[in-house]
Each structure stands twice: as C-alpha cells, then as structure tokens.
Amino acid sequence: MCLSSLLFSASFNMMIPELPAYLSSLGGAEYKGFIIALFTLTAGISRPFSGKLTDKVGRVPIMAVGSIVCFVCGILYPVLTTVSGFLFLRLIHGFSTGFKPTATAAYIADIIPRERWGEALGLHGICFSIGMAIGPAIGSTLTLYTSINVMFFTSSFLSLMSILILFNMKETLKEKHKFSFKLLKISKQDIFAKEALPAAVVTFLSYSAFGAILTLIPDWTVHLGFENKGIFFIVFTLASMLIRFFAGKISDQKGRVLVIKMGLGLLVLALLVLATLDFKTGLIIGALMYGFSTGILSPALNAWTIDFSLPNGRGKAIATMYIAMEAGIGLGALLTGWYFQDYLERVPTIIYVAAVVCIVATLYMLKFKNAPKVIS
Numbered sequence: 011m012c013l014s015s016l017l018f019s020a021s022f023n024m025m026i027p028e029l030p031a032y033l034s035s036l037g038g039a040e041y042k043g044f045i046i047a048l049f050t051l052t053a054g055i056s057r058p059f060s061g062k063l064t065d066k067v068g069r070v071p072i073m074a075v076g077s078i079v080c081f082v083c084g085i086l087y088p089v090l091t092t093v094s095g096f097l098f099l100r101l102i103h104g105f106s107t108g109f110k111p112t113a114t115a116a117y118i119a120d121i122i123p124r125e126r127w128g129e130a131l132g133l134h135g136i137c138f139s140i141g142m143a144i145g146p147a148i149g150s151t152l153t154l155y156t157s158i159n160v161m162f163f164t165s166s167f168l169s170l171m172s173i174l175i176l177f178n179m180k181e182t183l184k185e186k187h188k189f190s191f192k193l194l195k196i197s198k199q200d201i202f203a204k205e206a207l208p209a210a211v212v213t214f215l216s217y218s219a220f221g222a223i224l225t226l227i228p229d230w231t232v233h234l235g236f237e238n239k240g241i242f243f244i245v246f247t248l249a250s251m252l253i254r255f256f257a258g259k260i261s262d263q264k265g266r267v268l269v270i271k272m273g274l275g276l277l278v279l280a281l282l283v284l285a286t287l288d289f290k291t292g293l294i295i296g297a298l299m300y301g302f303s304t305g306i307l308s309p310a311l312n313a314w315t316i317d318f319s320l321p322n323g324r325g326k327a328i329a330t331m332y333i334a335m336e337a338g339i340g341l342g343a344l345l346t347g348w349y350f351q352d353y354l355e356r357v358p359t360i361i362y363v364a365a366v367v368c369i370v371a372t373l374y375m376l377k378f379k380n381a382p383k384v385i386s
Contacts, residue, residue, distance in 0.1 A: 011117065011179065012137035014073070017172035018110055019141025021080050021165045022103065024149030025087075027228045027239035032158055038093035043347010046224045048097055049104040050340030054333045056108030058196050061329025065322065066193055068183045069117040070176055076110025077173040079103065084166025088159040106169075108336070115328045119316050120182035125262060127316055132258020132309035136251045139305070143247035146240030154238075203327040208378065209315040210334035215371035216274060216307060217335045219281060219364035221342025223300070226350060226357050233354050234290050242297045249301025250308075258309035266314040267378045273306035274372040278365050285361035 029045050064072045083103040090099055115131070122130040152161040187193070228239040261269040280299035283292060311331065319327030346360055 011114065012134055014077075014172045014175040014179075015110075015114060015134060016137040016141040017168045017175070018077055018080065018106075019138045020145035020148065021077075021084065021141075021168035021172065022106060023142045023145035023243070024152075024161060024165050024168075025145075026224060027146045027150050027231075027243060028153050028158055028161065030225075030228045031239075033093070033096060036091065036093050036096060038096065039352055041093065041097060041347070042350070042352075043225055043344045044097055045100060045347075046221055046343035047340045047347070048100040049107075050221070050336040050343065052101050052104030053106075053108040054104075054336035054340065056105050057112060057329040057333040057336070058202075058326075059194060060109040060112040061325040061327075062196065063189075063193060064113045064116050064325030064329075065183070066187045067189050068181045068186050069113045069120065070179050070181050071189075072113035073110050073117070074173055074176050076106045076108070076113070077169050077176070079106040079109070080169035081166050081173065084162050084164075084169060087162040104336075108332075112325060112329050112332055115312060115316070116324045117179075117182055119319075119324050128258040128261035128266070128309055128313040130258070131312045132254040132256075132261075135258070135305070135309050135312075136254045139247045139251035139254065143244055143251065146243040146247075147238075150238050150240040202333075203319065203323060203330040205318045205320065206315050206327040206330040209311055209318060209331050211374060212270060212274070212371050213311055213331050214334040214338040215367055215374070216277060217338035218342035218367050219277065219361075220304075221339035221344075222346040222360055222364045223284075224339070225343045225346040226360060229352070229354065230357050231293065233357075234288065234293055236290065236293075242293060245294055245297035246301040246304075249298045250305035251301075253302045253305035254309060257306045258313070261310040261313055266310045266317065267375065269306060269310040270314065271372065271375050273303050273310065274368060274375060276306065277303035278368045278372065279303075281361050281365035281368065285358040285365065288358065 030042050033039065033042060033045060060072055060076075079102065083099050083106070086099055087096070090096060114134070118130050118134055119127060148164065149161045152164060227242045231239050231242050257269060257273075276299060280296055280303050283299055284296035286292070287295065312328075315327055315331040316324060342364065349360060350356055
C-alpha cells in the first residue's frame, strides 16, 4: 500500500516545479493560478463519487482508477501542446487525486486497529512524502538534462507501476456491489458527511496556504538564486517525512486536537519566515518549518476525520475532508495566481495573507478540547 502511494505521489508531484515555466513557454503565463486550481477543482468534484464508490464497489478498484488517470495524462501532456490543451489536461489530471487517496485512507482504516490509526496514517504519509520529495527532484533533473517530455513520460511510467502493485492487494470491503451507472447518481447525503465538519474546516483553512505555496514557490525559488526549482519541495517534504515518524503516534496517545493546534502554530510561523526572510537561507528555514508543520497536521487531521466517521461511511467522511482540502488548495492557488501575475514583489504580501488565514484556523481549534469525539 505504501509503495503504491509512494510511486503515485512521485508521478504527479514531479511535474509541479516545472509546470509554471512550461505554461509560460506555451504563452499562458497569466493562467499560472489555474495549474493547481483546475487540478484541485476536479479532485474536489470527484470526491463524492470516489467516496460513494469506495464504500460500495471496493477500495482497490477505486485506487486503480486514480493511478490510471495519472498514467494517461502523463502520456498526453507532450501531445496537447496548446494552452487550452494543457489546461484541459490539468482538469482531467485532478481526477487521479480525487480517487486514489480517498480509497487508500479507507483501506488503511480497514486493516489497522482503531487505536493505531494515527500511527498507521503517519507511516503511510511518510511514504507519500518520499514520493513528494523525490518527485520534484527527479522532475527538475530530467527537465534540466533531457527534456520536459521525458519528465512527462517518466511520470506516466511511475503511475503505471503503482497500478501493478494494486493487483496483488486483497479487497477489504465486505459488502461489495457490482459497478453500475446508478452508483454515479449523487444525492446531497453522498456529498457531505456532516460528522466530519470540524476536520473539514481546519483542512480547508490550512491548505489554502498550500495552494499559494504551490503557485509561488517555483518562481520565488529562482528569484532567490536557486537553479533547481524543486529545492523547496525537497526540503519541505523531507522535513514532513521525518516528523511523521512521531506525529501520528503522538496523536494516538495525546489526542488529535493538541497535535493539530501544535501543527497550526508552527504553520503560521513557517509562513511568516517565508514572507520575511527573502534570501536563500530564509527559504530553506521556511521550507523546514513548513514541512514539520504539515507532517504534524496531516496524519492528525486524517485520523481525526476517521474518528468522526460512521462505520459504514468512512469513504464519505474521508471524501468530505479531501473536498475541503482541494477547495482550500484550489481557492488559494486561484486567488494567488490572479493577484501574482509574475510580479515577484507581491509574493511576501500573499504569504502574509496566507498566514492570517491559518491563524483563523488556529482560533477555530480553540473551541475543541483535547479529545476526539469518537462516533461508534
């Protein structure tokens, strides 16, 4: 499970540092905010479907769908070389993360004892983070020394490998239904799990900053003097991976709320550092702090969501949390791209605003006591 997620993560993350410049080379510099926004839009739209299908058809088939989308898009990027073609592919590519992570989290919750969910999700997050770390490094290196098309094809190959691993995994859903188009009919009840609202609110607010970071950091990294646009993502992901060894287990022992508050506090500090220290060392320090904060937050928020979920509705609860995440990333990226427009002097202001949004998330968490409300 972890190896499949590592390959999947690397396959789409390896593109991120190179896409802003690639879109500019196609003549679409003004659309940089759409690189992440379109991706997250379809990821968010697909969540209700993936949540329902995960709970009805099975975990493994839905994970496979996500990897297949990545495989196909990687092949098509070198073919559709217009601005409209590129943006269309970003829209389609988002379906991949709309399906695979939802089914993955449900699968992990099925095979791991309840009292160790945080630890297990932290371990899985480490492997996903390894993919996030090596992906940008591989992508930037391939683009630098070969071509961006080689990078796209490599992305497709990694997603294919993640699919092949899934074929050896045993399905965990006990009451499975055969797929039918009737299952694609979504009601209001399928879209949103109200029991997961607290985790969804915090996820939305905290991940809006990530949307801004994804849009700004590649250009900001070059502006500060780095040649490799993926350096921030390498440092950030390694830091995130390191802290996950402890954060998930601590959330099992000390409570999700305490750990989430700690993660949010560190996230605010990281953003302030990135906005204030506009030189190479400042970027590295900010990347380290940002990585630590997300490594603390991610397993705790995932486990908190599952704590709130109903036994027969894990897929829907997880999908709700992911919808909030995609909405936060997408809105953050869209607004950032709209205001940024390649004016580098605007970068600190945008990051300061992102920090304020994360402060709001921290204030929201003050209403919760340090114990998850477990629904049985």
